[in-house]
Amino acid sequence: MYLMATRKRIIILGSTGSIGANTLSCVDQAPEEYDIIGLSTHRNIGVVLQQVKRHAARAVAVTGPIADAEKKELDKLKIAVFTGPSALVDLVRAHDFDLLVNAVVGAAGFVPTLEALEKKVDIALANKETLVIGGQIVMRKSRENRVQLLPIDSEHSAVFQSLLGENYADIEEVILTASGGPFRTTPAAELKNVTLSQALHHPNWNMGKKITIDSATMMNKGLEVIEARWLFDVAVDQIRVVIHPQSIIHSMVCFVDGSVKAQLGVPDMRIPIQFALTFPRRQRSDFPRIDWRTLRELTFAAPDLDKFRCLALAIAAMRAGGTAPAVLNAANERAVAGFLQQQITFDRIPVIVERAVEKHAFVSHPTVEDLLSADRWAREFVDRLR
Ligand SMILES: NC(=O)c1ccc[n+]([C@@H]2O[C@H](COP(=O)([O-])OP(=O)(O)OC[C@H]3O[C@@H](n4cnc5c(N)ncnc54)[C@H](OP(=O)(O)O)[C@@H]3O)[C@@H](O)[C@H]2O)c1
Numbered sequence: 502m503y504l505m506a507t508r509k510r511i512i513i514l515g516s517t518g519s520i521g522a523n524t525l526s527c528v529d530q531a532p533e534e535y536d537i538i539g540l541s542t543h544r545n546i547g548v549v550l551q552q553v554k555r556h557a558a559r560a561v562a563v564t565g566p567i568a569d570a571e572k573k574e575l576d577k578l579k580i581a582v583f584t585g586p587s588a589l590v591d592l593v594r595a596h597d598f599d600l601l602v603n604a605v606v607g608a609a610g611f612v613p614t615l616e617a618l619e620k621k622v623d624i625a626l627a628n629k630e631t632l633v634i635g636g637q638i639v640m641r642k643s644r645e646n647r648v649q650l651l652p653i654d655s656e657h658s659a660v661f662q663s664l665l666g667e668n669y670a671d672i673e674e675v676i677l678t679a680s681g682g683p684f685r686t687t688p689a690a691e692l693k694n695v696t697l698s699q700a701l702h703h704p705n706w707n708m709g710k711k712i713t714i715d716s717a718t719m720m721n722k723g724l725e726v727i728e729a730r731w732l733f734d735v736a737v738d739q740i741r742v743v744i745h746p747q748s749i750i751h752s753m754v755c756f757v758d759g760s761v762k763a764q765l766g767v768p769d770m771r772i773p774i775q776f777a778l779t780f781p782r783r784q785r786s787d788f789p790r791i792d793w794r795t796l797r798e799l800t801f802a803a804p805d806l807d808k809f810r811c812l813a814l815a816i817a818a819m820r821a822g823g824t825a826p827a828v829l830n831a832a833n834e835r836a837v838a839g840f841l842q843q844q845i846t847f848d849r850i851p852v853i854v855e856r857a858v859e860k861h862a863f864v865s866h867p868t869v870e871d872l873l874s875a876d877r878w879a880r881e882f883v884d885r886l887r
Pocket residue numbers: 514515516517518519520521541542543544545546564604605606607609627628629630653654655706707708709710711712770
């Protein structure tokens with residue numbers, strides 16, 4: 502007797518972004534394996550309309566503003582349309598599905614993750630801000646509800662893959678690699694003069710604007726330290742950041758016996774995304790391979806924490822715990838928005854973030870509501886400062 506293979510039913514939050522679009526191109530590698538239940542955008546309605554049609558999605562969520570003409574186009578789809586600030590949660594709540602791909606940027610990804618945890622649906626997590634804001638609560642809920650959290654971030658996917666078949670108690674150190682971004686060799690004194698287009702020009706990865714700026718300040722690596730602390734249940738002191746400009750080794754784990762395991766590949770997000778989609782299987786792909794004939798060197802260096810203050814601030818916020826990482830994250834989002842709108846210079850980002858973390862009313866054991874209110878406070882604080 503032949504058993505019909507069941508399709509994996511997925512919802513992709515943030516399908517119009519860099520990770521979202523790459524997720525859909527992974528789906529295109531084996532379309533017969535997936536049912537696209539839902540997609541979402543903030544304001545890119547033209548793109549989401551095309552995605553819905555191409556992938557026969559059953560529902561769509563739009564969190565940002567919608568013009569009347571766009572509303573008409575959405576209505577013509579004759580599928581469920583969720584709008585407004587609660588649209589992502591409404592989409593997750595309304596449907597039965599097997600995997601949530603959370604590819605939204607920023608704190609907006611946090612509450613929908615909590616909703617998927619309540620529904621006991623596995624989560625492929627690109628939205629690192631979820632774990633930065635509420636890592637302790639998210640990890641507790643995922644254990645209680647037996648929800649698998651599959652990291653999409655290439656570093657965390659590398660650590661996750663290095664840990665397959667291993668005992669987490671045998672981790673001595675998690676080694677997160679970092680490209681160093683576009684200003685790796687720029688003298689610290691010149692950071693105040695760097696332009697937006699220089700900051701948006703990442704040497705190895707093609708990503709959304711916010712994470713690209715976070716990579717330039719190295720806040721991204723700081724957020725990833727926090728993400729790793731929660732995903733792999735290690736102390737902050739067990740996480741080492743190493744500059745590796747080639748971005749070929751995506752991260753490593755050193756075990757208690759001194760053995761080190763790493764995961765390598767070309768810098769192409771489709772590789773970790775596909776692994777999260779097909780886990781525990783691997784699926785053949787036509788994604789590019791490392792060319793060992795031309796790869797000359799893999800180099801490593803320690804990060805400069807004085808120059809990249811954001812990395813130091815994130816590590817300090819993690820050590821402080823409580824509401825500090827949520828405030829750091831929200832302040833960073835608003836400071837980065839200010840830099841993207843060319844209202845502040847690049848070197849102001851860490852100054853603003855540090856001030857917000859110092860000034861906030863710290864809560865040591867926050868509830869979800871405490872975290873959301875710390876996030877709101879930090880945004881208002883930074884917007885007054887900018
Ligand atoms: N890009 C990468 O290679 C990469 C690698 C590792 C981890 N990540 C993480 O993955 C997440 C997504 O990154 P990305 O580079 O794909 O970002 P992106 O290209 O900016 O896409 C973000 C997605 O989120 C939507 N969105 C924006 N603001 C929103 C809001 N307030 N509420 C709901 N949805 C909103 C966007 O909609 P619109 O299209 O309408 O703006 C878009 O669909 C981030 O957490 C990032 O740190 C990304």
